Amino acid sequence: MKDKNTAQEISKRRTFAIISHPDAGKTTLTEKFLLYGGVINQAGSVKGKATSKHAVSDWMEIEKQRGISVTSSALQFNFEDHCINILDTPGHQDFSEDTYRTLMAADSAVMVIDASKGVEAQTRKLFKVCRMRHIPIFTFINKLDRDAKDTFELMEDIENNLGIETCPVNWPVGSGKNFKGIYERKEKDLVTFSGTEKGTKEGEEKYISIDDVKAIEAQIGDEALVELENEIELLDGAGAEFDLEKVRAGELTPVFFGSALQNFGIEIFLHHFLQMATLPTGRVSGGEVIDPVEHDFSAFVFKIQANMNSKHRDRIAFMRICSGKYEADKEIKHIQSGRTFRLSQPQQLMADERKILSEAYAGDIIGVFDPGVFSIGDTVCMPKDNVKYEGIPTFAPEHFARVRQVDTMKRKQFVKGIEQIAQEGAIQIFQEFNSGLEEIIVGVVGVLQFDVLKFRLKNEYSVDIMLDNLPYEYIRWVDSDTDMTKIEGTSDMKKIKDMSGRPLLLFINEWSVDMTLKRNKGLILSEFKKN
Structure with a gap:
C-alpha cells in the first residue's frame, strides 16, 4: 500500500468479538468499554423498567423486552490512540449461527465468564468456534463483586472444559463483600478501587507496590495479604508462563479479573488487550x-x-x-x-x-x-481486482415448522417479510418439493428464533402468523444431479427445496438417513449447504 497514512490508520485498529454465556455480564462490560471510549456518558440496563435507558448494544425491541441479545451489533470507539471495533454477539445458544458469522469478521475474541459459575454450556460451544478459527482468546472473569468460585478452580475449569492453557495477567484479592482489588503480576502492584458508581467510570484507583507491606496491610488486612502472597507463590511455581506467540496462535488465553457492574478492572484490561491483540489480519x-x-x-x-x-x-x-x-x-x-x-x-x-x-x-x-x-x-x-474470500458455512437447522399468515389478504407482506428475514441468515425457508410458495416451511438452529420470527413479522410487517411444529430433526442437501422423483426413502422422509430450488430431504430419525443412502446407490447427501 503506497499511502503511509493508510498504513498508520490500519495499525491503530483492533477488532474483536465479545462472547459469553447469557447473564455473564457481556452487555454491561461492552458498555463500560464505551464509557472509556467517551462514546456514552451513562450506562443503561437491558433489565431495567420501560422508563430506563436501555443498553446501547441491544437495539432490537425484542431484546429490550427480554433482556437478551438476539442479534450482533457493531460498535466502535477510540482509546489511547487506538480505534477499537467491538462485535457484540448474542449469548443465547439459539443464536449461535449469528455468533459464528460474527467471529468470521473478528481478529480476536474476548470471552466473559461469571466468576460464581465458571465455564457454562454456551461458553464451550462458542469457544469451539473460536478454536476452529485459531484466533486469540482473552478471558475476562466478571462479577467479582459477588461471591466467586476459588480462583484456582476457575483456572482449572477453563483448562479442563475448553482445552486451552491459562495465564492470569492479574489476580483477584477476595470476592463479594471481601473483594479488595486485583494484583498486577508483572508490575507487582496491588490495585484497589473506591468511589465507583454503577453507571459511570468515576472512582479512585490506587496502585500499591507489593513491597509496601504496611500500605497493603492497611488497605486489605494482614490475612488477605498472607493469602495473596501464598496464591502468587503457587501461581508463579505451577502456572503457565506468558507467551505472546501462543496467545496470538490461540493456544494460551490471558486471564483478567474485575467487575463490569462496579467498573473495576475494565481500564486495566483495555491497556493489556491493546498491547497483546493483533493488528487486522489477512x-x-x-x-x-x-x-x-x-x-x-x-x-x-x-x-x-x-x-x-x-x-x-x-x-x-x-x-x-x-x-x-x-x-x-x-x-x-x-x-x-x-x-x-x-x-x-x-x-x-x-x-x-x-x-x-x-x-x-x-x-x-x-x-x-x-x-x-x-x-x-x-x-x-476494487474494479481491477478479483478478490473472492472464502464463503461462510450455513448451519443445518435443527427445528422445523410450517408457517401460515393469519390474514390471507396480507400474503404480499408475509412473503416479503419472511424472505427478508431469511436473507439475514436468521432463519432458512423451504417449500414442499412439488408446490409453489403457498406452503412455507421454516428451519431454525434454535427454537427461540421462532419467537423472534413471530415478533418481527408482527412488528415490522404487520403480519400475524401461525406456526405448526414439524417432527423433523435431520436435514440433508441432495446432490443437484439426482432425480428427486426416483429417490426411495423411508416413511419419515420429506422432500423439500430451498428458495434457490436446491433439493433437500428431511428426516425424523437419524437412522433413516443411512437407510435412504443404502436404498439409493450413488446418492450424495450433505449436512451443509455449498455456497
Missing part, C-alpha cells in the same frame, strides 16, 4: 492471504439486517473491511454479480444510531444500504 482469497496494508480495498459481507430503522424499512449489509482504505466516492466491484457501483450510504453503526462515513480502513466494520444485491459471504473489491 483473509484468504484463492489460496492467497490478502495483506491488509499492501492490498487495495476489499471487504466481505458477514451479516445482513433488515428494518434497523423502522421509519425507512431499510436493509443494511455489514461488511468487514479486510484490506486497504475505503473511500466513499470510489466505485467497487461486487464479485458475485460482477456489477460495479458505489456503495450506498456507507455508515458506521452504533446499535441503531448511524454516522455517514467518507472513509474507513482494514479492520473496520461498515454498514451499507442493500437494495437486495448482497448475500452473506459476498466479496467486494
Whole structure:
C-alpha cells in the first residue's frame, strides 16, 4: 500500500468479538468499554423498567423486552490512540449461527465468564468456534463483586472444559463483600478501587507496590495479604508462563479479573488487550492471504439486517473491511454479480444510531444500504481486482415448522417479510418439493428464533402468523444431479427445496438417513449447504 497514512490508520485498529454465556455480564462490560471510549456518558440496563435507558448494544425491541441479545451489533470507539471495533454477539445458544458469522469478521475474541459459575454450556460451544478459527482468546472473569468460585478452580475449569492453557495477567484479592482489588503480576502492584458508581467510570484507583507491606496491610488486612502472597507463590511455581506467540496462535488465553457492574478492572484490561491483540489480519482469497496494508480495498459481507430503522424499512449489509482504505466516492466491484457501483450510504453503526462515513480502513466494520444485491459471504473489491474470500458455512437447522399468515389478504407482506428475514441468515425457508410458495416451511438452529420470527413479522410487517411444529430433526442437501422423483426413502422422509430450488430431504430419525443412502446407490447427501 503506497499511502503511509493508510498504513498508520490500519495499525491503530483492533477488532474483536465479545462472547459469553447469557447473564455473564457481556452487555454491561461492552458498555463500560464505551464509557472509556467517551462514546456514552451513562450506562443503561437491558433489565431495567420501560422508563430506563436501555443498553446501547441491544437495539432490537425484542431484546429490550427480554433482556437478551438476539442479534450482533457493531460498535466502535477510540482509546489511547487506538480505534477499537467491538462485535457484540448474542449469548443465547439459539443464536449461535449469528455468533459464528460474527467471529468470521473478528481478529480476536474476548470471552466473559461469571466468576460464581465458571465455564457454562454456551461458553464451550462458542469457544469451539473460536478454536476452529485459531484466533486469540482473552478471558475476562466478571462479577467479582459477588461471591466467586476459588480462583484456582476457575483456572482449572477453563483448562479442563475448553482445552486451552491459562495465564492470569492479574489476580483477584477476595470476592463479594471481601473483594479488595486485583494484583498486577508483572508490575507487582496491588490495585484497589473506591468511589465507583454503577453507571459511570468515576472512582479512585490506587496502585500499591507489593513491597509496601504496611500500605497493603492497611488497605486489605494482614490475612488477605498472607493469602495473596501464598496464591502468587503457587501461581508463579505451577502456572503457565506468558507467551505472546501462543496467545496470538490461540493456544494460551490471558486471564483478567474485575467487575463490569462496579467498573473495576475494565481500564486495566483495555491497556493489556491493546498491547497483546493483533493488528487486522489477512483473509484468504484463492489460496492467497490478502495483506491488509499492501492490498487495495476489499471487504466481505458477514451479516445482513433488515428494518434497523423502522421509519425507512431499510436493509443494511455489514461488511468487514479486510484490506486497504475505503473511500466513499470510489466505485467497487461486487464479485458475485460482477456489477460495479458505489456503495450506498456507507455508515458506521452504533446499535441503531448511524454516522455517514467518507472513509474507513482494514479492520473496520461498515454498514451499507442493500437494495437486495448482497448475500452473506459476498466479496467486494476494487474494479481491477478479483478478490473472492472464502464463503461462510450455513448451519443445518435443527427445528422445523410450517408457517401460515393469519390474514390471507396480507400474503404480499408475509412473503416479503419472511424472505427478508431469511436473507439475514436468521432463519432458512423451504417449500414442499412439488408446490409453489403457498406452503412455507421454516428451519431454525434454535427454537427461540421462532419467537423472534413471530415478533418481527408482527412488528415490522404487520403480519400475524401461525406456526405448526414439524417432527423433523435431520436435514440433508441432495446432490443437484439426482432425480428427486426416483429417490426411495423411508416413511419419515420429506422432500423439500430451498428458495434457490436446491433439493433437500428431511428426516425424523437419524437412522433413516443411512437407510435412504443404502436404498439409493450413488446418492450424495450433505449436512451443509455449498455456497
